[in-house]
Amino acid sequence: MSERAFAQVALIGLGLMGSSLAQAIAAHLPGVQVTGYDASPEVRARAAELSLADIRHDPADAVAGADLIILCVPVGAMAAAARALSPGLSLDAIVSDVGSSKQSVAEALAEALPGHTVIPAHPVSGTERSGPDAGFASLFHNRWCILTPPANADSAEVDRLAAFWRALGANVETMDPAHHDLVLAITSHLPHLIAYTIVGTASDLEQVTRGEVIKYSAGGFRDFTRIAASDPVMWRDVFLSNKDAVLEMLQRFTEDLTALQRAIRWDDGEALFELFSKTRAIRRSIIAEGQDDARPDFGRADHGD
Amino acid sequence: MSERAFAQVALIGLGLMGSSLAQAIAAHLPGVQVTGYDASPEVRARAAELSLADIRHDPADAVAGADLIILCVPVGAMAAAARALSPGLSLDAIVSDVGSSKQSVAEALAEALPGHTVIPAHPVSGTERSGPDAGFASLFHNRWCILTPPANADSAEVDRLAAFWRALGANVETMDPAHHDLVLAITSHLPHLIAYTIVGTASDLEQVTRGEVIKYSAGGFRDFTRIAASDPVMWRDVFLSNKDAVLEMLQRFTEDLTALQRAIRWDDGEALFELFSKTRAIRRSIIAEGQDDARPDFGRADHGD
Numbered sequence: 001m002s003e004r005a006f007a008q009v010a011l012i013g014l015g016l017m018g019s020s021l022a023q024a025i026a027a028h029l030p031g032v033q034v035t036g037y038d039a040s041p042e043v044r045a046r047a048a049e050l051s052l053a054d055i056r057h058d059p060a061d062a063v064a065g066a067d068l069i070i071l072c073v074p075v076g077a078m079a080a081a082a083r084a085l086s087p088g089l090s091l092d093a094i095v096s097d098v099g100s101s102k103q104s105v106a107e108a109l110a111e112a113l114p115g116h117t118v119i120p121a122h123p124v125s126g127t128e129r130s131g132p133d134a135g136f137a138s139l140f141h142n143r144w145c146i147l148t149p150p151a152n153a154d155s156a157e158v159d160r161l162a163a164f165w166r167a168l169g170a171n172v173e174t175m176d177p178a179h180h181d182l183v184l185a186i187t188s189h190l191p192h193l194i195a196y197t198i199v200g201t202a203s204d205l206e207q208v209t210r211g212e213v214i215k216y217s218a219g220g221f222r223d224f225t226r227i228a229a230s231d232p233v234m235w236r237d238v239f240l241s242n243k244d245a246v247l248e249m250l251q252r253f254t255e256d257l258t259a260l261q262r263a264i265r266w267d268d269g270e271a272l273f274e275l276f277s278k279t280r281a282i283r284r285s286i287i288a289e290g291q292d293d294a295r296p297d298f299g300r301a302d303h304g305d
Numbered sequence: 306m307s308e309r310a311f312a313q314v315a316l317i318g319l320g321l322m323g324s325s326l327a328q329a330i331a332a333h334l335p336g337v338q339v340t341g342y343d344a345s346p347e348v349r350a351r352a353a354e355l356s357l358a359d360i361r362h363d364p365a366d367a368v369a370g371a372d373l374i375i376l377c378v379p380v381g382a383m384a385a386a387a388r389a390l391s392p393g394l395s396l397d398a399i400v401s402d403v404g405s406s407k408q409s410v411a412e413a414l415a416e417a418l419p420g421h422t423v424i425p426a427h428p429v430s431g432t433e434r435s436g437p438d439a440g441f442a443s444l445f446h447n448r449w450c451i452l453t454p455p456a457n458a459d460s461a462e463v464d465r466l467a468a469f470w471r472a473l474g475a476n477v478e479t480m481d482p483a484h485h486d487l488v489l490a491i492t493s494h495l496p497h498l499i500a501y502t503i504v505g506t507a508s509d510l511e512q513v514t515r516g517e518v519i520k521y522s523a524g525g526f527r528d529f530t531r532i533a534a535s536d537p538v539m540w541r542d543v544f545l546s547n548k549d550a551v552l553e554m555l556q557r558f559t560e561d562l563t564a565l566q567r568a569i570r571w572d573d574g575e576a577l578f579e580l581f582s583k584t585r586a587i588r589r590s591i592i593a594e595g596q597d598d599a600r601p602d603f604g605r606a607d608h609g610d
Binding site for chain 2: 129143144188202215223236237243286298
C-alpha cells in the first residue's frame, strides 16, 4: 500500500463479519493491531478464546488509539453503537462499517458522530452462518467492497480505506449511497426476502407435510433454505432501513411473477420458453467474472461420493 | 436384489437424466445391457462417442428386447415418444419415466400404450446442466425416487422397479400421482418459477445495469441464477403439465409475500423477525437428513483459496 497504513483497527461487533475481518487482518496485514468489542459478554468471551483480537469490555476503550473503526453490527444498531464508542474516538480516526444498506447508516453515523470522518462501506460477501465461530480469513477474497463516501469526503482518506480492503483480497468500488441501496435491493435484499417467504410458505402447508418438504427438497427448494437461514436481526434491520428500494424491486418482481402466472394459466408455452431461455446467460457471466463456483450444483458434495 | 433383475434397459432421451442413468447402471448393475435413443442426431452421436449405451437410430429398435424402458424426455414429449417406440415394445416390459410431473405423464403414457405395464417414476435429483455430457453416475445417490404406480399395478412389478432404483443408490417412496404433483409443486416447481422470475426482473432494470447485477450477485442473487439456468423446454413442460398445483402454491406464496411487503411498509419489525427466526430450523433438518451439503455456502470454493 502506498497509502498511509492503519496502525490499529477497532472492530465493534464480532459476529461473522467482525470475526472474518479480524482473521483477514491477521492473515494479510500482520503488523496491524486489532482491538475488539461486542455488546454480548458471551461473544466477547468466545472471541477472546479464539484470539480474534485484543478484546475490551467497553466500546470507548476498544476504539481508544485506533485510526480505523469498523462497525460490524446490524444496521439498526449502528447509531447506538456509534454513540457508545464516541467518548474514546480520536478526531483523526476513520469510522466505517459493513452494513448492507448505506443511506440510513450514513445518516445515523453522521448524526451520532458530528465532526468525525465517516466513510461507510459494504463488503458484498457473507455466508448463512452467524457468530464469531462462523468467520474465516478468506471471506472477502475476490468479493466486491462498495465504499459510499459522503460528498465532502477527503479523497486521501477514501483511498486509505480502499487500500485496506484491497489488502484483504477484495475488489473496491465507490458509489453513491442511494444507488448502492437500489443495486443491493435487487442483488441481495429481494433474494433474501423471497427466500424467507417461500421457506415460510412451505412450512405452513396443510396438504404437504414438513417431512415431505425436507425429503424432496433437492428438487430446488433446498437452495432457498440456505439464505433463509441467515441472521434474523440483521435482515429485519436491512428491510426496515432500505424500505423504499426494496418495495420498488418487490413491486417489479410481483408484476413479472403475475405475468408468468397468467402465462401458466393460459397455457402460453411460448412466453414461458422465452423467459426461461434468456435467464441462462446471466449465470454464465457471473461465473465468468469469478462471482460463483463454475461446477454444477455449486460443487455440492452431497451425492455420497 | 431378490426381485427379478432386468436384463436390458432402454433409455429414450439421453440428456442429463438418460446419460446419468446409463452411467449409474454401468457402475452399479454392470450385467445389464443398455440400449439408447434420442430424437436428436447430434445427441445420439455424442452419446455413442461417450459409450453411454448401445445407441440405436430408431426408438422401436432401441426398445426391442428390453424389459425396462425409461423415458427421459421433457414431460410434454412423453406421449409422442411412447407412440414412436410402441412398435418395438414387448408386452411383458415395464415402461417408466423420470418426468417431474406425474398425473399428466401417467395419463399420456396409459393412453399411448394401451395394454402395457406403465409405472411412472420421478427421481428428485438433477443439476442445472443439460445434455449427455452433463450426466454422472452418482446423480441418484441418497436422493429420493418417487414411484407413482397406477391403482391396478402388479406389486411385484413395482417392487422390481423400486429395487432397480435402490441399486443405483436412490431411496424409494411410493405415492399417489396427484399428491406427488402437489409436493413437487412446492419443493421444486415453485422454486424454479421464482428463480426464473427474479433473474428476469434483474435483467430488465433500467436503474441498475446488468454489470452491477453480476458484480454484486454474491449478496444472494447468484443462488437463484443456478436453477434459473435449467433446461427451458423441460421447465416449460413442467409448468404446463402441473398447472393446478403450481397455481395453488403460487397463490399461497403471493399471499405470504404480500404480508411481508405490508410489514416492511408499516415498519413492523416484529413480524419480520418472527418469520426470519422460524425459517432456520428447516435447513437444519434438510442437512440432518443428508439432503444438502452441511458446509457454509454449499461448500462453494470461490473465495480464491
